[in-house]
Amino acid sequence: MTRIHARAASAPAEVVADLARFGVATVHEAYDRRGLMTGLTPLDPELTACGPAVTALCHAGDNLMVHAAIDTCTPGDILVVATLSPSTHGMFGDLLATLCQARGVAALVIDAGVRDTRDIRRAGFPVWSRAISAAGTTKQAAGWVNTPVVCGGVQVTPGDLVLADADGVVVVATSDAAEVAAAAARREEHEGAVRARYAAGHGKNIDDLLRQAGAAGLS
Numbered sequence: 001m002t003r004i005h006a007r008a009a010s011a012p013a014e015v016v017a018d019l020a021r022f023g024v025a026t027v028h029e030a031y032d033r034r035g036l037m038t039g040l041t042p043l044d045p046e047l048t049a050c051g052p053a054v055t056a057l058c059h060a061g062d063n064l065m066v067h068a069a070i071d072t073c074t075p076g077d078i079l080v081v082a083t084l085s086p087s088t089h090g091m092f093g094d095l096l097a098t099l100c101q102a103r104g105v106a107a108l109v110i111d112a113g114v115r116d117t118r119d120i121r122r123a124g125f126p127v128w129s130r131a132i133s134a135a136g137t138t139k140q141a142a143g144w145v146n147t148p149v150v151c152g153g154v155q156v157t158p159g160d161l162v163l164a165d166a167d168g169v170v171v172v173a174t175s176d177a178a179e180v181a182a183a184a185a186r187r188e189e190h191e192g193a194v195r196a197r198y199a200a201g202h203g204k205n206i207d208d209l210l211r212q213a214g215a216a217g218l219s
């Protein structure tokens with residue numbers, strides 16, 4: 001059984017750039033509220049990232065396959081790390097962040113812990129993780145690279161587009177990406193109109209909404 005697969009093909013660069021213009025909340029809505037990871041938070045909420053997923057599936061407490069996955073990354077990729085059983089070990093720290101930056105990896109999304117967090121923040125490497133933990137890991141257990149994983153409760157297939165910001169992480173299948181970007185653009189246009197009305201102090205018609213919800217109106 002092959003454990004290390006080559007990096008998967010992904011959406012064209014212009015589709016990645018198109019999706020990167022939007023926030024996670026907008027894309028999640030535009031994707032019919034699919035693809036949103038749970039329980040992962042950013043180390044630095046000012047940073048954003050969008051790129052194709054390269055995946056690593058590790059044994060809990062072992063980061064060998066993180067090293068192996070970085071070897072398959074090309075510039076702009078997002079490293080998505082999952083473990084076979086729940087783990088909060090600090091599997092990734094400032095040394096691995098240094099390697100990722102040297103290889104042009106755009107970000108790390110990890111369903112486990114990270115450490116050396118002040119150094120990673122200072123280096124400006126974007127990370128979304130389930131935990132912060134100084135607990136160390138071994139490099140002894142062979143896992144998998146570029147196989148489908150479940151990260152933050154969402155299945156990530158290698159090459160899927162990963163978008164992350166202060167709100168969290170959303171995953172969009174490569175084949176859906178162009179359509180989702182178009183739907184996100186329409187949503188932003190609509191929200192622009194709503195924002196202008198709200199800025200002028202005009203909220204929703206509560207009476208109508210309550211009636212539609214089967215409740216009595218205001219009077």
Ligand SMILES: O=C([O-])CC(=O)C(=O)O
Nearest residue numbers: 091092093094095096097
């Ligand atoms: O070395 C490790 O296992 C993780 C770490 O602390 C680093 O990358 O700096």
Ligand SMILES: [Mg+2]
Nearest residue numbers: 093094095116
């Ligand atoms: Mg370290």
